Amino acid sequence: MNLILEDILAARIRIKHLVHKTPLLRSRQLNRLLGCDLYFKAESLQKVGAFKARGVCHFLSREETGNPVVTTYSSGNHGQALAWAASQFERKAVVFMPEDASQAKVAAVRGYGGEVRFAGLSGDDRQAACEAFAAETGALVVPPFDHPHIIAGQGTVLLEIVEELPTFDALLVPTGGGGLLAGNALALKALRRNAQIFACEPELAADARASLASGELQRIEYAKTIADGARNLCLGNLNWDIIRRHVDGGLAAPEFLIVEAMRELATFTKQYVEPSGALGLACLMGHRDQFKNKTVVIILSGGNIALEDYARLITSHGAKHGSASR
Known part of the structure; x- marks a missing residue:
């Protein structure tokens, strides 16, 4: 099945009564500190605390x-x-x-x-x-990412973004198996937006970045990262076919920056985000010159982390590293 924009538009109609339309959040302080105009698509506030509700609802509505x-x-x-x-x-x-x-x-x-x-x-x-x-x-x-119904459901995130913000320069997408990235890349390019789109991963599990750099699907041996939603060893085949054609590049962040991004999101946007959900901001913080003076949308893909684990990460990494955005 070759996915097209109409599949994503149809998916939105099928799931609109089941999932939330999540907000685009802003922070003047983060804009000033990082030198760009940021918008955060808060899928951490989605049903079950993650974007995954979109793809699953669409799949079950079709099968x-x-x-x-x-x-x-x-x-x-x-x-x-x-x-x-x-x-x-x-x-x-x-x-x-x-x-x-x-x-x-x-x-x-x-x-x-x-x-x-x-x-x-x-x-x-x-x-x-x-x-x-x-x-x-x-x-x-019900596959977690490599299926047309799942990809189409995840692509509905982009439809909501462009309704509120028709023009922007870049979209940063946390990436594991690639369903969220593929769906949003397909929708973004089909709508003929000039924005670039980037895969955002941990440095310890950067298979998408390697695949995009080489032009060939790459598989890593292991993925030992705090970002458990990005521990996939390889992108899905269907996702890769879309990603290789529509995604502009891959970015990766070290573990300490992932935690720092979690802290900054809590401080400035009041969002409680899991490590995988903070990958977009972490990658921007590590590549800030690339996005200086740009309008950037960052998807906060999820907020599911135990309070004690959140506190442990914030305090342990905070003792070793200062604030990366300052």
């Missing part, structure tokens, strides 16, 4: 099956979204998560009515377990 069970593999946010959305569609969700998954995200999946099963530490481990379960039971697999 019919006689089996009431749906299943997926996820480090957290996609699993939460599926558990919540399954309840909206009167279905049951079984979510395969890594053995070291955030306990807050495990509890959230269960809180939304999902069943959690643990499978290894890697994405490959949980994907294999999920697919084996689906083959045995007939459950419908």
Whole structure:
């Protein structure tokens, strides 16, 4: 299936009664400190605290099956979204998560009515377990990123952005498997906006940056980063086909800048954002000369992190590093 803008427009109609239209936030202080005009698309305020609700709702609205069970593999946010959305569609969700998954995200999946099963530490481990379960039971697999319905749902973020801000210079997108990046890149270029779009990753898991630099899909050996939503070893194949044609480049940030971005977002926008959700600002902080005097939209992709983990990251990194924006 070749995705086009009309697929994303149709997705918005299908999910508009299920998800929030999230706000574009601003901060004069951050604009002054970083020397650019910033807008933050707060998907951290979306249903289940992440953009993932969009793609999952669109997928379930399109896929019919006689089996009431749906299943997926996820480090957290996609699993939460599926558990919540399954309840909206009167279905049951079984979510395969890594053995070291955030306990807050495990509890959230269960809180939304999902069943959690643990499978290894890697994405490959949980994907294999999920697919084996689906083959045995007939459950419908809802992929976390590499599917046309998921990508189209995530692309609805861009439609909301351009309604409020028709022109801007750059869009910075946190990137794991690439569904959010692919959907927004496709919509941005189809609408013939002149803005550039960048993949934003941790330096410890920068496979998209490597892929864009080489022109070939790259796979990394491991991804040990605090940004658990970006620990994918490789972009999805369908996502890569869109990304290689429409994304202007890849940026990456070190761990300390990710935490500093979380702190700055809390201080100046009052947003409580998880490490993956702060990747866009972290990358801008590390490449500020590239965006000087530009109008930049940053997607805050999620806000799901336990309070104690948030406090630990902020205090431990804060003791070693000063404020990067000052």
